Amino acid sequence: MALDKPYKDIPGTTIFDAEQSRKGYHLNQFCMSLMKPENRARFKADERAYLDEWPMTEAQKEAVLARDLNRCIALGGNVYFLAKIGGTDGMTFQQIAGSMTGMTEEAYRAMMLAGGRPIEGNRTIGERK
Amino acid sequence: MARIGASVYTSHVPAMGVAMDLNKTGEPYWQPVFKGYEASRAWMKANPPDVVFLVYNDHANAFSLELIPTFAIGCAEAYKPADEGWGPRPVPVVKGHPELAAHIAQSVIQDDFDLTIVNRMDVDHGLTVPLSMLCGKVDAWPCPVIPFAVNVVQYPVPSGRRCYALGQAIRRAVASYDEPLNVHIWGTGGMSHQLQGPRAGLINREFDNAFLDRLIADPARLAQMPHVDYVREAGSEGIELVMWLIARGAMNDAPPRVVHRFYHVPASNTAVGHLVLENA
Numbered sequence: 001m002a003l004d005k006p007y008k009d010i011p012g013t014t015i016f017d018a019e020q021s022r023k024g025y026h027l028n029q030f031c032m033s034l035m036k037p038e039n040r041a042r043f044k045a046d047e048r049a050y051l052d053e054w055p056m057t058e059a060q061k062e063a064v065l066a067r068d069l070n071r072c073i074a075l076g077g078n079v080y081f082l083a084k085i086g087g088t089d090g091m092t093f094q095q096i097a098g099s100m101t102g103m104t105e106e107a108y109r110a111m112m113l114a115g116g117r118p119i120e121g122n123r124t125i126g127e128r129k
Numbered sequence: 130m131a132r133i134g135a136s137v138y139t140s141h142v143p144a145m146g147v148a149m150d151l152n153k154t155g156e157p158y159w160q161p162v163f164k165g166y167e168a169s170r171a172w173m174k175a176n177p178p179d180v181v182f183l184v185y186n187d188h189a190n191a192f193s194l195e196l197i198p199t200f201a202i203g204c205a206e207a208y209k210p211a212d213e214g215w216g217p218r219p220v221p222v223v224k225g226h227p228e229l230a231a232h233i234a235q236s237v238i239q240d241d242f243d244l245t246i247v248n249r250m251d252v253d254h255g256l257t258v259p260l261s262m263l264c265g266k267v268d269a270w271p272c273p274v275i276p277f278a279v280n281v282v283q284y285p286v287p288s289g290r291r292c293y294a295l296g297q298a299i300r301r302a303v304a305s306y307d308e309p310l311n312v313h314i315w316g317t318g319g320m321s322h323q324l325q326g327p328r329a330g331l332i333n334r335e336f337d338n339a340f341l342d343r344l345i346a347d348p349a350r351l352a353q354m355p356h357v358d359y360v361r362e363a364g365s366e367g368i369e370l371v372m373w374l375i376a377r378g379a380m381n382d383a384p385p386r387v388v389h390r391f392y393h394v395p396a397s398n399t400a401v402g403h404l405v406l407e408n409a
Contacts, residue, residue, distance in 0.1 A: 006355075007356070007357050007361070010357075010360060010361050010365075011327070011328055012328030012329075013323065013325070013326050013328050013360070013365050014325065014326055015284050015360065016284060017283070017284035017285070018283065018284065018285075025194055028189070028193070028194050029193060029194060029195075031189075032189065034214060040214075069325075070326060070327070073325055073326060078189070078282060078283070079324045079325040079366075080188040080189040080282055081189045081193075081194075083189075083214070087213070087214030087215050088214065092144070092397075093143060093144065093324070093397060093398065094144070094397045096324075097323075097324045097325070097329040097330065097398045098330070100325060100326050100327060100329050101326075101327055101330060108329075108330060111330055112332075112397070112398060113395065115332060115394050115395075116330050116331060116332025116394055116395060116400070117323075117328065117329075117330040117331045117332065118332075119331065119332075119333040119335075119336070119362060122328055122331060123361050123362070124361075
């Protein structure tokens with residue numbers, strides 16, 4: 001019997017559940033490895049070679065190389081793990097989060113200062129704005 | 130006998146810690162956030178706890194995907210601030226209270242909550258930012274701290290109902306400890322925020338303020354709220370708010386005294402909420 005996943009109809013949101021975690025195990029563990037300075041240095045020196053040390057899928061490796069965090073999430077990544085890539089790149093958490101919205105850094109920051117993304121129109125996929 | 134004298138609730142936004150570490154708290158962006166904690170810092174000094182029982186979540190620092198404990202209680206003598214990838218925060222080592230922690234672990238497990246016991250771990254911003262917000266910049270934290278880590282990263286996370294009942298079990302555990310300690314319990318994380326995907330940046334003031342109202346006045350009913358309501362209304366990371374129910378469940382049944390209440394948007398990606406409640 002299928003499990004109940006009532007969170008599937010929330011727009012622009014991927015819940016990191018057991019199924020996603022299973023898909024993203026090696027991707028997320030690669031991210032964890034970037035907590036060590038020597039690993040960050042090796043990754044920066046040759047990203048492709050470093051990624052090839054991990055049993056990740058080709059699609060996951062390409063998403064990391066492209067810094068396409070939405071794609072990384074679709075392939076099982078979790079934002080707290082993916083943030084280690086942003087940290088390696090010298091990004092703040094606001095830059096990391098904003099990079100997934102399709103907005104410029106300035107526009108995202110201005111939206112947050114103005115009170116954030118409104119809930120109206122953002123509860124359910126297909127909801128009228 | 131030990132008792133729980135008060136509970137504190139606060140967001141643990143990492144950028145608030147960074148603002149303190151880099152002496153930016155007087156900047157226009159941060160000034161209103163830190164003003165909201167002035168009263169609480171004075172209250173902490175006037176009402177110092179003997180021990181803080183600090184409920185928080187680890188953010189892929191102490192726990193990778195190798196081990197994902199739902200509830201983990203720190204029984205160690207000390208905990209180092211974690212290097213989360215930007216270098217460890219320049220804050221003091223956190224001293225534990227192994228005797229009380231072991232007592233609570235034994236009592237709560239016998240009360241049917243299957244805790245994981247942790248004797249070695251680093252603590253990340255989820256734990257150190259609340260300490261900084263309430264204690265300021267200090268050479269040593271004012272009292273021992275028992276870290277209590279809750280999994281809110283990988284679904285399913287524990288339900289609000291489970292968290293509230295766990296708080297009640299912690300209350301019974303503290304009350305059966307022989308030393309006359311004044312224990313404060315803190316619930317941290319939240320309020321509304323989403324850090325991932327095209328919906329990142331979501332804030333819901335109405336939800337947050339209703340949550341604060343209900344947490345104070347009607348926590349048992351609030352605890353019935355399902356996960357999907359948190360995620361839909363308060364963002365995928367807003368689910369951290371279930372941890373506040375652990376602290377609230379540890380309070381007496383009589384209505385608490387509201388010492389301080391504060392709400393502000395934004396701190397980085399997040400709505401900041403803060404409450405101090407004393408047992409009547």
